[in-house]
Amino acid sequence: MSATEHEAFMRQALDLARRAWGATHPNPMVGAVIVEEGRVVAEGFHEQDGGAHAERLALLNRGKMPRPGATLYVTLEPCSTHGRTGACTDAIIASGIKRVVVGATDPNPGHSGHGFEVLRAAGVEVITGVLERECADLNLIFNHWVTHGPLIAAKVAATLDGKLACRTGDSRWITNERSRADVHRWRRLFPGIAVGAMTILKDNPRLTARRAGEAEWCPWRFVFDGLLRTVVDKNLPAVFTDEFRHRTIVVTTPHGGLGYVRKLREMGITVWTFDSPTQRVPFADFRKKCAEERISGVFVEGGAQLISELVRARQLDYLFAYHAPIILADDKAKTIFSGLRPERIEHALRLTDMRHEVFDGDMLMHGRMVYPEKLMVDETAFGAR
Amino acid sequence: MSATEHEAFMRQALDLARRAWGATHPNPMVGAVIVEEGRVVAEGFHEQDGGAHAERLALLNRGKMPRPGATLYVTLEPCSTHGRTGACTDAIIASGIKRVVVGATDPNPGHSGHGFEVLRAAGVEVITGVLERECADLNLIFNHWVTHGPLIAAKVAATLDGKLACRTGDSRWITNERSRADVHRWRRLFPGIAVGAMTILKDNPRLTARRAGEAEWCPWRFVFDGLLRTVVDKNLPAVFTDEFRHRTIVVTTPHGGLGYVRKLREMGITVWTFDSPTQRVPFADFRKKCAEERISGVFVEGGAQLISELVRARQLDYLFAYHAPIILADDKAKTIFSGLRPERIEHALRLTDMRHEVFDGDMLMHGRMVYPEKLMVDETAFGAR
Numbered sequence: 150m151s152a153t154e155h156e157a158f159m160r161q162a163l164d165l166a167r168r169a170w171g172a173t174h175p176n177p178m179v180g181a182v183i184v185e186e187g188r189v190v191a192e193g194f195h196e197q198d199g200g201a202h203a204e205r206l207a208l209l210n211r212g213k214m215p216r217p218g219a220t221l222y223v224t225l226e227p228c229s230t231h232g233r234t235g236a237c238t239d240a241i242i243a244s245g246i247k248r249v250v251v252g253a254t255d256p257n258p259g260h261s262g263h264g265f266e267v268l269r270a271a272g273v274e275v276i277t278g279v280l281e282r283e284c285a286d287l288n289l290i291f292n293h294w295v296t297h298g299p300l301i302a303a304k305v306a307a308t309l310d311g312k313l314a315c316r317t318g319d320s321r322w323i324t325n326e327r328s329r330a331d332v333h334r335w336r337r338l339f340p341g342i343a344v345g346a347m348t349i350l351k352d353n354p355r356l357t358a359r360r361a362g363e364a365e366w367c368p369w370r371f372v373f374d375g376l377l378r379t380v381v382d383k384n385l386p387a388v389f390t391d392e393f394r395h396r397t398i399v400v401t402t403p404h405g406g407l408g409y410v411r412k413l414r415e416m417g418i419t420v421w422t423f424d425s426p427t428q429r430v431p432f433a434d435f436r437k438k439c440a441e442e443r444i445s446g447v448f449v450e451g452g453a454q455l456i457s458e459l460v461r462a463r464q465l466d467y468l469f470a471y472h473a474p475i476i477l478a479d480d481k482a483k484t485i486f487s488g489l490r491p492e493r494i495e496h497a498l499r500l501t502d503m504r505h506e507v508f509d510g511d512m513l514m515h516g517r518m519v520y521p522e523k524l525m526v527d528e529t530a531f532g533a534r
Numbered sequence: 535m536s537a538t539e540h541e542a543f544m545r546q547a548l549d550l551a552r553r554a555w556g557a558t559h560p561n562p563m564v565g566a567v568i569v570e571e572g573r574v575v576a577e578g579f580h581e582q583d584g585g586a587h588a589e590r591l592a593l594l595n596r597g598k599m600p601r602p603g604a605t606l607y608v609t610l611e612p613c614s615t616h617g618r619t620g621a622c623t624d625a626i627i628a629s630g631i632k633r634v635v636v637g638a639t640d641p642n643p644g645h646s647g648h649g650f651e652v653l654r655a656a657g658v659e660v661i662t663g664v665l666e667r668e669c670a671d672l673n674l675i676f677n678h679w680v681t682h683g684p685l686i687a688a689k690v691a692a693t694l695d696g697k698l699a700c701r702t703g704d705s706r707w708i709t710n711e712r713s714r715a716d717v718h719r720w721r722r723l724f725p726g727i728a729v730g731a732m733t734i735l736k737d738n739p740r741l742t743a744r745r746a747g748e749a750e751w752c753p754w755r756f757v758f759d760g761l762l763r764t765v766v767d768k769n770l771p772a773v774f775t776d777e778f779r780h781r782t783i784v785v786t787t788p789h790g791g792l793g794y795v796r797k798l799r800e801m802g803i804t805v806w807t808f809d810s811p812t813q814r815v816p817f818a819d820f821r822k823k824c825a826e827e828r829i830s831g832v833f834v835e836g837g838a839q840l841i842s843e844l845v846r847a848r849q850l851d852y853l854f855a856y857h858a859p860i861i862l863a864d865d866k867a868k869t870i871f872s873g874l875r876p877e878r879i880e881h882a883l884r885l886t887d888m889r890h891e892v893f894d895g896d897m898l899m900h901g902r903m904v905y906p907e908k909l910m911v912d913e914t915a916f917g918a919r
Contacts, residue, residue, distance in 0.1 A: 308882065309855050309899065310870045311696020317877045460863060470694050472857065474885035474901055478845060478871035479912065485695045486863035492702045497693065500859035503895035510888035512899060514694065516859055527864065 150220075152279075155250055158184055158222045159280045162252070165194040165203070166224050166287060171338045171358075171366075172197050175445035177291035179203040181223040183246070185216045202228065204237045208244050220248040224284040226255040226277075229264040238267040248274040252284025256292040286504065290339065290446035293466060299439040301432075302339070302467035303449040303456045304332060305485045308475040312482040313453055318351075320483075324473045327508035332450075333358045335469065336368060339448035341439070343371035343400075345455035349379045349386045356388060356450070367393035369444060373455055375428035377405035380412060394418055400435055404428045432464035457488045460498065460518075461526055468500055469515040471508075490527040497521065535605075537664075540635055543569055543607045544665045547637070550579040550588070551609050551672060556723045556743075556751075557582050560830035562676035564588040566608040568631070570601045587613065589622045593629050600631050609637040609669040611662075614649040623652040633659040637669025641677040671889065675724065675831035678851060684824040686817075687724070687852035688834040688841045689717060690870045693860040697867040698838055703736075705868075709858045712893035717835075718743045720854065721753060724833035726824070728756035728785075730840035734764045734771045741773060741835070752778035754829060758840055760813035762790035765797060779803055785820055789813045817849035842873045845883065845903075846911055853885055854900040856893075875912040882906065 166180030173179075173195055181203040183191040193206025201209070204223050208215075215221075227237035227249070241249060249268055254277065255261045265275045285292065293300035306324045307313055314320035322329065336342055337358035344356065349372055358366040370388050372379060377399070379386055388397045397418045401410070402425040410420050423434040439447060449456055449465070459465040470485070491497045500516035507513075551565030558564075558580055566588040568576040578591025586594070589608050593600075600606075612622035612634070626634060634653055639662065640646045650660045670677065678685035691709045692698055699705035707714065721727055722743035729741065734757055743751040755773050757764060762784070764771055773782045782803045786795070787810040795805050808819040824832060834841055834850070844850040855870070876882045885901035892898075 307696070309696070309853075309885070311692070311694070315876055315878060315882075319878045321879060323879060457863060460861070468694075468861075472899065474888050474899060475879065476845070476853075476871055476883040476885075477876055478842060478874040478883065479876060480869060480872050481875065481912075484865060486861055487865050489863035490866065491700055491862055491864060493700060493704045494706060494708060494860065497700075498861040498863065500694070500861075500895070503859050505890075505892045505897050507890045510885065510901070512890050512897060514857065514859060514897060516895070527866075 154187075155222075155276065155279045158182055158189065158220075159224065159250065159252055159284070161189060161192075162203075162222045162224050163280065163283060163287065165192055168194055169196050171340075174198065174340045175291065175294050175443050177225055177288040179223065179225045181207040181221060183207050183211055183215055183219055183221050185219045190215075190219075202237050205235075205240050208240055215244055215246050217247070219246050220250060221246050222250045222279075224252040224287065226251050226253065226261070226264040227268070228255070228260070229267045230260065236267075238264050238271075241268060242271040242273065246273065248276070250276045250279050252278075252280050253288070254281075256285075256288075257295040289467070294445040297466070299436055299444060300446040300466050301436060301449065301459065301464055302446065302469060303459065303465055304335065304469040304471070305451075305453075305456065306332075306471040306473070307485050308477050309472055310476050310478060311485050312477045312479070313485055314483040315477060316479055316481040316483075318483070323475055324471045325509055325511050328471045328473070328511040328513065330360070331471075331506070331508060331513065333360050335448055337363075337366055339368060339446045341369035341371055341444050341447040343373060343447050343449045343455070345452045346372065346374035346376070346378045347454065348450070348452045349374070349388065353386050354388075355391065357393065367396045368448075370397045371447065372397065372399045373430050374399055375402045375404060375425065375430050377401055377409040380409040389413065389416055389418055400430050402428055402430060429458065432459055432462045436464065453483060453485060453487070457486050460486060461488050461524065463520050463524065465518050467515070467517055469513060471511055471513050474510045488527055490525045491521075492525065495521070496523065496525055539572075540607075540661065540664045543567055543574065543605075544609065544635065544637055544669070546574060546577075547588075547607045547609050548665065548668060548672065550577055553579055554581050556725075559583065559725045560676065560679050560828050562610055562673040564608065564610045566592040566606060568592050568596055568600055568604055568606050570604045575600075575604075587622050590620075590625050593625055600629055602632070604631050605633045605635060606631050607635045607664075609672065611636050611638065611640040611646070611649040612653070613640070613645070614652045615645065621652075623649050626653060627656045627658065631658065633661070635661045635664050637663075637665050638673070641670070641673075642680040674852070679830040682851070684821055684829060685831040685851050686821060686834065686844065686849055687831065687854065688844065688850055689720065689854040689856070690836075690838075690841065691717075691856040691858070692870050693862050694857055695861050695863060696870050697862045697864070698870055699868040700862060701864055701866040701868075703868070708860055709856045710894055710896050713856045713858070713896040713898065715745070716856075716891075716893060716898065718745050720833055722748075722751055724753060724831045726754035726756055726829050726832040728758060728832050728834045728840075730837045731757065731759035731761070731763045732839065733835070733837045734759070734773065738771050739773075740776065742778065752781045753833075755782045756832060757782065757784045758815050759784055760787045760789060760810065760815050762786055762794040765794040774798065774801055774803055785815050787813055787815060814843065817844055817847045821849065838868060838870060838872070842871050845871060846873050846909065848905050848909065850903050852900070852902055854898060856896055856898050859895045873912055875910045876906075877910065880906070881908065881910055
């Protein structure tokens with residue numbers, strides 16, 4: 150079979166995997182198809198944590214022993230350890246399938262490549278790396294989760310000259326409709342979304358994923374509010390009062406005041422309080438708590454100050470940056486990031502493993518943050534808080 | 535013949551056209567192939583202003599009458615007016631070719647579509663719009679020249695957060711090697727390059743196009759220097775002393791001083807002086823002079839102040855913006871643009887007809903500038919000069 154045919158079947162497996170977009174945390178999305186004589190005869194995808202694995206479902210869906218010459222396509226290296234559902238390599242070997250084509254390798258360093266070895270030792274031909282990048286990209290969050298814990302990502306939507314808003318604060322709209330729809334794709338992917346208190350007070354967002362043809366979806370909604378300023382006003386924001394308020398988690402410090410904490414809890418809202426000498430939430434502790442709660446990824450949507458503080462604390466792992474073909478040309482307009490003062494380009498922050506997407510005139514760059522050895526912090530930039 | 539086959543042959547014609555990259559000004563680049571029985575039997579491309587047109591060369595190169603059923607592919611609508619080289623439509627009709635496949639339509643409103651009409655009236659089948667966008671993009675400069683005069687374009691190379699340099703001025707390197715090589719592609723395309731005096735004094739650039747496998751090429755090199763500050767120092771910059779100095783044009787005002795003008799002219803350098811109440815060169819007059827000299831496009835490489843002044847004067851037509859996956863996060867770092875103060879997003883500058891290209895991690899957005907009805911200028915931003 151040609152590389153093009155392998156890719157065509159792998160693409161079908163990828164499409165299957167994506168049906169569980171955002172639904173498998175902290176597990177990966179995985180899709181599988183069984184091909185006999187050039188035709189897909191069975192499909193499977195991992196639907197949710199605790200559910201059957203894609204390969205196993207495809208084999209089950211075949212309903213009988215695959216024919217000699219059958220090939221299994223699977224987007225991720227089959228597991229070879231006996232987890233809750235048994236090793237998929239065992240199921241494959243038992244099925245009699247003699248050829249397996251795989252997209253991405255298991256990112257877990259303890260397992261990586263082991264599935265291939267087990268299969269090969271049992272006489273199964275294994276072809277690896279078909280659409281590897283697409284298959285690996287699919288599990289941006291999982292890949293980080295199994296190696297480093299929760300993925301803390303941020304999104305910014307800026308002008309070509311790096312501004313988030315006019316000097317007046319006006320920012321509607323910098324990015325186009327297609328870009329804004331794309332943000333909902335990521336909201337649906339990440340198990341948690343986070344914003345700062347000022348964003349809640351200024352924009353009163355719902356922070357749900359609203360996608361054409363799908364029911365509104367509410368991820369965990371984190372509100373970073375060290376002083377509980379969002380609870381002060383009689384008119385409470387939507388995230389405290391709407392039908393998804395049990396999905397809201399306020400992240401605060403002891404400086405917020407116990408009365409407000411009680412008020413939130415009475416409304417059914419979760420409050421995470423972290424000790425802190427200042428009104429700023431200690432991000433490392435937040436990350437640890439997410440790990441304990443098995444929340445594998447958080448998508449931080451703003452404001453600029455929260456994201457800049459995350460960067461300053463070296464706690465931002467990943468960045469999505471949308472750029473619109475708009476120019477403000479105003480030094481007093483709001484910038485994406487602030488708070489550092491690098492004196493040479495090599496002391497700047499960098500992104501790596503870049504991905505690029507175009508949405509009509511807009512474009513999205515996203516990649517992993519790389520911090521320089523020494524962050525040159527501008528202490529004056531955070532003076533106000 | 536299928537659309538895919540049409541595209542394959544048009545792509546060959548495009549490749550031919552590109553052999554004259556930057557060499558045809560103010561004429562367009564055009565490529566043509568003649569196909570008989572599924573094979574290319576003759577090729578042609580327009581080499582330079584005054585030379586034969588691509589279609590005519592392809593017919594000449596055929597060396598005999600094309601066979602019945604032959605098809606001519608040409609990237610641009612054949613001319614139907616009797617210029618210096620005679621109408622190409624006449625040559626096509628005389629050749630007996632009965633089918634012509636065209637990429638882009640002639641952008642000149644006076645001619646647009648007329649070539650198709652003439653051919654069709656003579657019984658030639660005409661298929662239009664094959665790879666239209668690529669064929670039209672090829673002649674970015676020509677398309678503007680025939681409709682609006684010289685294309686004044688600028689290039690900026692910025693961080694993801696819209697900075698050109700650290701607060702210290704360090705900017706080496708923000709963009710990667712592939713992006714910087716791409717700049718030389720545009721330098722080779724544009725008949726003129728321009729920089730401000732400060733860029734000459736600070737960087738002492740050669741402003742030539744240096745591309746792998748090609749001889750160094752020197753376009754017209756414009757130095758915007760209203761006060762002739764670049765002539766003051768005993769050590770003169772490279773653009774005044776190197777082997778291409780006859781390709782340097784200093785653009786100045788009467789505030790520059792006649793002594794310096796004489797000194798430049800004695801070195802073989804051209805000086806364009808434009809009346810101006812200030813030390814700033816009046817860009818509209820510069821544009822007019824370029825039109826007179828048939829310089830159809832100018833690529834402005836900086837500095838930021840020159841480009842911002844062009845924007846403020848509504849004289850920038852086109853922008854190339856490279857973004858690197860680097861973050862400075864410093865409000866005191868140098869920004870791409872300044873001098874405006876829009877209070878609402880709808881008062882911002884916009885780019886349209888966007889094109890996007892990826893160079894490893896970097897990306898290039900380019901498009902045509904669109905000015906709002908009213909530019910809100912920040913008078914304080916230009917106070918220093």
